[in-house]
Amino acid sequence: MVVGVDGSAHSGTAxxxxxxxxxxxxxxxxxxxxxxxxxxxxxxCRGPRPYHTAQAVLRQAAARAEELRPGLRVSTSLVDRPAGSVLVRRGHDAALTVVGTRGHGGVTGTLLRSVSLRLAAHSPCPLLVVRGGAAAHPARGRVLLGLRSGADTEAAAFAFAEAGRRGVPLTVLHVWTRRTGGSPGCATAGFTERARAEQGVPVNAVARLRTDQRVVATDIETVRGRATDVLVGATADADLVVVAAHRRPGRTGMRLGPVARVLLHHAQCPVVVVPVPAPGRR
Structure with a gap:
């Protein structure tokens, strides 16, 4: 597991x-x-002061980790490369990468000013982004999974396992939007059929997980509406929200999907973004 620090209070929370x-x-x-x-x-390494300051940041972080969990295996790495690229590389061998952000609406710190969004778009492993201070995240007793479709298998498996490790229930929330068009009669019939199909998306996902994962109490919700609004609202009652990255190519590289991007800016709890394997790699 890898965590990025820069000496700021928010990286301390991470x-x-x-x-x-x-x-x-x-x-x-x-x-x-x-x-x-x-x-x-x-x-x-261009001068002793930045180098010694960076060493002190790592020493303090390691001491804090030992204070929180005595005996935890901890290593430190001081790297003369941009933090974002370093964390992406480390992610190839990590179960999880963790960074922090300032809170609602932005990121802060020398490490974290733009790193979290870049990592979310490129990290090869799940990324945990911790927003704001520790006081902003009281225990609420549940993990929330935002499930777009049955293809979000990696995100669903991560959320199911995380709820099991924490010993809390998992809420699987699937949000869908009605497409308008066609005659009134056809539209009504189509809506009923579509609603029935959407109800089955989270049910089928949970059924697959229950065959090969530990027992986790699971609540399933299917809601029609705007995914970003519904999910952001639901994070108020969650310890953690998990979503698939759904990246797509952009002019400057891979871009994060809109739901994950909005959650990174506005979620009221920590966010885990899970990469979706390329076709043929599942």
């Missing part, structure tokens, strides 16, 4: 979440401090 996640899984935690955003070409 560290606390990462320590808890590593402890639940019984895995080693790697604490990474990438190159500061001090300007183009300004490497971490």
């Amino acid at each position: 560290l606390e979440a990462a320590v808890a996640e590593a402890d639940r899984r019984g895995v080693r935690l790697e604490i990474v401090h990438g190159r500061p955003w001090g300007g183009r070409g300004q490497g971490l």
Whole structure:
């Protein structure tokens, strides 16, 4: 498991979440401090002061991890490369990558100013983005899965396992939007048929998970509406929300799907974005 830190209070909150996640899984935690955003070409080792400051950030983070979970296996990495690219590379061998953000509406810190969105669009492993301070995330006793379709198998499996590790129920929330058009009679019949089919999406996803995962209390909800609005509202009662990334190519590289992007900015709990394998790699 990998967590990015930069010495800010918000990366400290991410560290606390990462320590808890590593402890639940019984895995080693790697604490990474990438190159500061001090300007183009300004490497971490260009002078003793930035280098020593970065070393101190890692020492303090490791000490905090030991304080939170004595005996947890922890390693630190000070890397003379931009934090975002470092965390993407580390993600190839990680079960989870963790970063923090300022809270509603933006990101902050030398590490976190733009890293969370870039990671969400490129991370090869699930990404946990912790928003705001620890006080902003009281325990609510459930994990929320935002399920777009039956193809979100990796996100569903992650949410199911996470609820089991935490010992809390899982709420599977599927949101769909009615498409208008056609004659009134056909539209009514089509709506009824569509509604019945949409009801089956989360039911079938949960049925598949229950055959090969630990027993988890599961609530299933199917709602017609705008996915971003419904999911953001539902995060008010969740400890964690899990969604699939649904990336697509853009002019400057891969772009994150709209639902995940909105949740990263406005969710009222930490967000896990799970990558969707390319066709043929499932």
